[in-house]
Amino acid sequence: MSDTPTRSFTPRAFSGIKPSGGLTLGNYLGAIKRFVDWQEAGTHETIYCVVDLHAITVWQDPDMLHAATREVAAGYLASGIDPVKSILFNQSQVPAHVELSWIFSCVARMGWMNRMTQWKEKAGKNAEKESLGLFAYPALMAADILLYHATHVPVGEDQKQHVELTRDIAQKFNHDYKVDFFPETLPVIEGPATRVMNLRDGTKKMSKSGESDMERINMTDDADTIAKKFKKAKTDPAPLPETMEGLKDRPEARNLVDIYAGLAGLSDEQVIAEYAGAGWGRFKPALADLAVAKLGPISAEMARLMADPAEIDRILAHGAEQARAVADPILTRTKEIVGFVQS
Numbered sequence: 583m584s585d586t587p588t589r590s591f592t593p594r595a596f597s598g599i600k601p602s603g604g605l606t607l608g609n610y611l612g613a614i615k616r617f618v619d620w621q622e623a624g625t626h627e628t629i630y631c632v633v634d635l636h637a638i639t640v641w642q643d644p645d646m647l648h649a650a651t652r653e654v655a656a657g658y659l660a661s662g663i664d665p666v667k668s669i670l671f672n673q674s675q676v677p678a679h680v681e682l683s684w685i686f687s688c689v690a691r692m693g694w695m696n697r698m699t700q701w702k703e704k705a706g707k708n709a710e711k712e713s714l715g716l717f718a719y720p721a722l723m724a725a726d727i728l729l730y731h732a733t734h735v736p737v738g739e740d741q742k743q744h745v746e747l748t749r750d751i752a753q754k755f756n757h758d759y760k761v762d763f764f765p766e767t768l769p770v771i772e773g774p775a776t777r778v779m780n781l782r783d784g785t786k787k788m789s790k791s792g793e794s795d796m797e798r799i800n801m802t803d804d805a806d807t808i809a810k811k812f813k814k815a816k817t818d819p820a821p822l823p824e825t826m827e828g829l830k831d832r833p834e835a836r837n838l839v840d841i842y843a844g845l846a847g848l849s850d851e852q853v854i855a856e857y858a859g860a861g862w863g864r865f866k867p868a869l870a871d872l873a874v875a876k877l878g879p880i881s882a883e884m885a886r887l888m889a890d891p892a893e894i895d896r897i898l899a900h901g902a903e904q905a906r907a908v909a910d911p912i913l914t915r916t917k918e919i920v921g922f923v924q925s
Contacts, residue, residue, distance in 0.1 A: 591765045595620050596732035598631035598673065601650035602642065603790030605657045607799035608778035610877070611844040612738035616773070618662040620736055629730050629905065630663055632672040632898070635679060636723070639716040652894045653884070657801055659897070660883035669908070671901030673726065678906070678913040682725035685920060689755050690721050690747070699743055724748040728764045729909045736770045739777045740787065745769035759919050775844030781815040784833030799873065802881050809870040812838075817862050824858040826850055842869050845876050 599605075599613055621628045632654045637647060651672055663670055673679050695701065698720055705712045715722075723744050727735055728751070735745050745767060752764035780786040780797045788798045796811055803811070816834045823829060829836040829850075842865075843853045857865055887894055917924055 589762050591731050591733050593626040593734070594629065594730055594732045595626045595734045595736060595770075596629045596631070596727050596730050597736050598633040598636075598726060599654050599657075600633050600636045601647060601654045601672075602637045602640075603650065605654060605801040606778075606788055606790055607801065607841065607873070607877070608738075608788035609657070610661065610801055610880075611775040611778050611841065613736070614657060614661045614663070615844070616736040616770075617658070617668075620734075620770075621663060621668050626734060628668040629732070629908070630658060630668055630670050631726065631905075632658075633723075633726065635673045636719055639713055639719050651898075652888065652891055655894050655898055656884045656887040657880070659887055659894075660880045665897050665901060669901050669904045670897060671905045672898050675898065675902035676729075676905045676909055678729055678909040679722065679725055682729050682913055682916060683722040685916060686721040686724050686728075686751050686755070687718055689751050689758070690724070694747055694750060695720060698747070700740070720744050720747050721751070724751045727767055728752055729912055730905075731765055731912060732767055733765050734768050734770050736772075739771055742769045742771060761919055763915065763919060773844065774848075774850050775840040778841060778844070779833065779837040781811060781837075783816065784835075784837045799877070801877060802884060803877070804881070805874040805878060808873050808877065809867075812866050812870040812873065815866065817866075821859050821861045822854060822857045822865060824854065826854055829854075838865070838869060842872060845869075845872050 597613065597617060599609060605614075617628070617630050620626060632651050634647065634651050637650070642650075655670065655672070658670055659665070695717055701717060701720075704716060709717075724747060727745070727748050735741075735748075737745060746769070749766045752766055755764055756762055778788045780788050780792060781799070782794065782797045786792075790798070792798055796814060799808055799811055815838060817838070818832055818835060820832070820835075822835065822839070829839060839850055839853050842848075843850045846853070857868075914924065
């Protein structure tokens with residue numbers, strides 16, 4: 583079997599967030615804000631997912647997973663994802679993700695998986711004690727993307743390697759079966775704050791699972807908490823420089839400039855131009871005020887949505903129905919290409 587070798591694909595963006603722990607400023611600037619920008623640009627169909635299947639690569643308390651899935655959905659909605667303009671759903675409601683993942687697990691090579699940086703970081707010296715799912719989940723991530731023939735994936739820098747693996751899997755599948763069926767998806771990493779760092783250590787990524795809550799800004803933090811965290815954020819004694827070159831080897835300073843730029847919709851260079859020579863006594867309060875102005879309405883809307891879980895569930899169920907309408911024909915054609923007998 584073969585498909586037309588010059589096939590064109592509908593411009594379509596896909597991305598997702600794992601529901602494990604609460605949402606942080608890193609999730610907002612590195613992912614959700616970009617998702618909204620893509621939605622509003624209107625140049626691509628946009629499909630956004632709560633990747634709950636990925637969450638269970640490490641054990642999750644079922645009640646907490648339930649709550650976290652709804653919280654991520656609430657974060658999407660409160661930030662501007664419109665279920666009329668985008669498809670919004672949770673992954674486990676679309677069985678085709680798992681079916682295509684198995685096919686891709688048979689396409690991907692062990693060496694590819696062994697090279698995944700996140701596997702090395704998360705497994706460390708205890709690799710033999712980790713789940714097979716944690717090792718193999720990049721195949722599921724490839725299935726998430728290619729199940730919708732997504733042409734673009736807006737991601738943070740830390741996910742670039744996984745999208746590159748998705749391209750490898752698509753290329754190998756197309757080559758092995760002599761088809762031009764799956765697109766070579768492009769990672770989209772653009773703008774400031776593509777990787778938001780820890781407020782107490784600018785060399786580490788801001789994480790939901792960090793030891794101290796002071797390391798991160800949660801999307802549910804109130805105004806006083808946000809101000810306190812930025813006031814206590816680690817910096818160095820020097821004022822802000824006149825050029826970006828002056829932020830070299832100053833990871834904490836660079837991180838706060840990145841955050842300001844991401845929240846304000848400016849470039850890092852524009853922020854430096856405005857605050858050149860400013861001390862932290864001026865910059866930190868300005869950053870805190872900006873963060874409160876941007877995150878305050880989102881936090882309030884998240885709280886409202888979380889108080890009505892039935893409405894969140896309804897939106898996710900409707901989105902899953904829409905997702906299945908896109909995914910199922912692609913999975914069926916994949917099975918035909920592979921050679922499965924189907925009724």
